Amino acid sequence: MSEKNRDGKRTARERVAEERERQKARDKRRRALIVGAAVVGVLGLAAVVGLLAAGSGDDKSDTSGPVSAPKGATGKDSLTIPLGKESAKSTLTIWEDFRCPACKGFEDTYRSTIHELADQGRLKVEYHLATLIDGNMGGSGSLRAANAAGCAQDAGKFTEYHDVLFKNQPAEPDDAFGKNDKLIELAGQVDGLATDTFKKCVNDGEHDKWVAKSHQAFQDAKLQGTPTVKLNGKSIFGDQSNPLTPAKLRQMVLDADK
CATH class of the missing domain: 1.20.5 (Single alpha-helices involved in coiled-coils or other helix-helix interfaces)
Structure with missing residues (x-):
């Protein structure tokens, strides 16, 4: 080749x-x-x-079927938890979420003033519960805590338990309140609350649909967020140009009482 x-x-x-x-x-x-x-x-x-x-985070709650409202709840659809005397001339309406950091800030700042005015018969408080953070952050802590608060209302201890929840609020992304065992543990800080009846109410989700209906009312009212605080129908919290203080709140109530 x-x-x-x-x-x-x-x-x-x-x-x-x-x-x-x-x-x-x-x-x-x-x-x-x-x-x-x-x-x-x-x-x-x-x-x-x-x-x-x-x-769809805010739309997961089921409001169909019978609603079990806590004992003593008042207002439209029994969605209001009242505090103070009915004869008080001023009414403070508060929309809160137990997972909401701003709600904790409000409570830590104004708790003693609100209790003082309510104890004096000058202020009636209407608490409304929402589950905004569950929808925004995921989890079920807002719902579970609100249900447990409803169970505390059944026992006549809503205010004490409400305060314990805010004092022990976890960080916003932490869904610790989503665990019923945690909520029952915290009930131990309220004298006489952690009974078998309370535990069953919490574990059964006795007031879940009531909480869902309350949150639906929050949405229907087109409120901007939590906390929403109104004194005699007028929004008084969140205006940075005229910030509320405990002293201002007390004076407004005293003025209305004259």
Whole structure:
């Protein structure tokens, strides 16, 4: 065989080998594109599902069927937990969420003033419960804590337990109140509350639908957030240009009492 023929066959073999390598490279790129498209599709679906879950977070509660309101609850649909004397000239309406840090800040600042004015017969307080943080952060701590507070109301100890919950509020992302055992443990700080009746009420979710209906009322009222605080129907909390103080709250109540 001549040198020329050997060179021709070698060149042909090299061309075939080169074409095979190019084909392998094309196949590899095609597989990568297919896998990449599949991954994008999965991530896209996950994103859509995530958005749907986030968008529907406030609508998970079931308000259908019979509602068990706590003993002594008043107002429309028995959604109000009252504190103080009915004869008081001023009414403080408070919408709160037990997981809400701003609600804890409000309670820590104004708790003693509110109790003092209520004890003096000058102020009637109407508590309303919402589950805003469950919808925003996930979990069930707002619902579970509100149900437990309703159980405390059944025992005539709402105010004491309400205060214990806010004093022991976990960090906002921590759904510690979602555990009934934790709520029952905290009830031990209220004299005579942690009874078998209270424990059963908490574990059975006796007032879950009442809480859901209360939160629905919060949404229907188109309130901006928690806490929402109104004195005699007028919003008094959250105005940075005219911030509320305990002294101002006391004076407003005294003025209305004249």
